[in-house]
Amino acid sequence: xxxxxxxxxxxxxxxxxxxxxxxxxxxxxxxxxxxxxxxxxxxxxxxxxxxxxxxxxxxxxxxxxxxxxxxxxxxxxxxxxxxxxxxxxxxxxxxxxxxxxxxxxxxxxxxxxxxxxxxxxxxxxxxxxxxxxxxxxxxxxxxxxxxxxxxxxxxxxxxxxxxxxxxxxxxxxxxxxxxxxxxxxxxxxxxxxxxxxx
Numbered sequence: 156x157x158x159x160x161x162x163x164x165x166x167x168x169x170x171x172x173x174x175x176x177x178x179x180x181x182x183x184x185x186x187x188x189x190x191x192x193x194x195x196x197x198x199x200x201x202x203x204x205x206x207x208x209x210x211x212x213x214x215x216x217x218x219x220x221x222x223x224x225x226x227x228x229x230x231x232x233x234x235x236x237x238x239x240x241x242x243x244x245x246x247x248x249x250x251x252x253x254x255x256x257x258x259x260x261x262x263x264x265x266x267x268x269x270x271x272x273x274x275x276x277x278x279x280x281x282x283x284x285x286x287x288x289x290x291x292x293x294x295x296x297x298x299x300x301x302x303x304x305x306x307x308x309x310x311x312x313x314x315x316x317x318x319x320x321x322x323x324x325x326x327x328x329x330x331x332x333x334x335x336x337x338x339x340x341x342x343x344x345x346x347x348x349x350x351x352x353x
């Protein structure tokens with residue numbers, strides 16, 4: 156779908172540039188955008204490599220496993236249906252820790268693994284279980300302790316204080332996570348009530 160949207164936007168830009176006689180400006184903007192993208196990516200690579208190195212150290216020193224154990228009691232409250240499913244609970248916890256630490260690249264395979272475990276518990280049904288819906292919400296509205304990706308982008312763009320966003324990110328991500336958990340739990344109860352009234 157995104158390919159169609161991008162193709163449509165490019166086509167509209169070219170047609171509008173041709174009609175208004177500013178096709179040269181459109182071409183120039185395309186080249187400037189490409190150059191800017193390469194500059195941002197190259198600047199971002201160093202910061203990303205540094206954070207990935209820190210997180211690899213945390214992984215090898217079992218720091219991530221310690222965090223996973225620390226949030227397990229919270230996950231038992233959020234995912235009561237997974238109390239007797241240790242593999243699924245561990246996968247969900249590992250993904251949450253990776254997201255909290257801002258490891259977007261490491262969090263993705265952990266998230267896929269967790270969703271596969273939840274899907275297996277759900278019997279590979281075409282209808283998502285409450286645990287799967289809750290996990291999708293938490294994965295999308297994750298609490299960010301270290302927003303390393305955003306800090307890296309700000310640093311690559313020349314920000315004087317790239318880590319200034321840390322406290323606002325804590326406030327917003329905690330609020331988003333709590334709202335998401337509350338609404339997900341509420342919708343699952345409404346769904347149960349509707350099934351019971353039939």
